[in-house]
Amino acid sequence: MSGNDIIYGRQSVLETLKAGKRNLHKIWLLEGTAGDIIQEILQLARAKGIPIEWSKRESLDKRTQGHHQGIVAQASAISFHSLDDFIAQLGDSSDPTVVVALDEIQDPHNVGAILRSAGFFGVAAALVPKWRSAPVGETAARVSSGAIEHVPLIKVTNLAQSITELQEAGFEVIGADMEGQAITKHVPGKRTAIVFGSEGTGLRRLVRERCDKLVAIPGGGKVSSLNVAATAAIFLYVLCRRSSIGRAPVL
DSSP: OTTEEEEESHHHHHHHHHHOOSOEEEEEEETTOOSHHHHHHHHHHHHHTOOEEEEOHHHHHHHOSSOOTTEEEEEEOOOOBOHHHHHHHHTTOOSOEEEEEEESOOOHHHHHHHHHHHHHHTOOEEEEESSSSOOSSHHHHHHTTTGGGTSOEEEESOHHHHHHHHHHTTOEEEEEEEEEEEGGGOOOOSEEEEEEEBTTTBSOHHHHHHSSEEEEOOOOSSOOOOOHHHHHHHHHHHHHHHHTOTTOOOO
16 A cells, blocks of 8 residues: 555554554554553554454564564554744744754664654654655664654755754754764753764765854764764753753753
8 A cells, every 4th residue: 555654563553553643554463462562552553443463473574674573553654744834833932942953864773763862852853854865764663663753754855955944943053073062062052953964974065064063972982983873862862951851851
């Protein structure tokens, strides 16, 4: 069925049910599967009238390209928001707001891991380029462990132009870059956008130039850099902690 996504993994399916943003058309469960999460999924699915089919492992294996943990679901395609609508909804709000932007990140595992961190720390939205980036599909959804259902996704055609629009809306845009100042010295304002570059080359030149500031994670070991997903988790912890938002405690 076109226009639909396959979701698999217990936490991913559970969070999709809880979020209620997408229609689930059917759930396939491995025969004999049990546990607290499975019972919660069954309860929510039955309450929503979602068909459930108990299946053999071979049948589930054919529906996925990864470890499904005994559960697969078919859902309506994930929706993307426009940047204009997001900014309009913010209005004149003075609430602390952090968003992330992904600059041509190629590995869907990294995309999913970043979205998982974004969901944990209470990030308001994630900007993803329309072109030359990993798709926000099955793999990213599974790696995000359902966080993809709670972080609004904004698809943009030109990230550099979108940075300008964010700045005009009162966002300070900072780029994650090894040549930047230490993130531990950065004092965030009420609205912050943090941009993460691709795994191999980092931020593109124009994107770097559009950022208000470049920031880095100070390290003291023999390894020169971190994976972009690990970098994002550290940045978001620091930014959200200092902005007093989401689940990052103020220490």
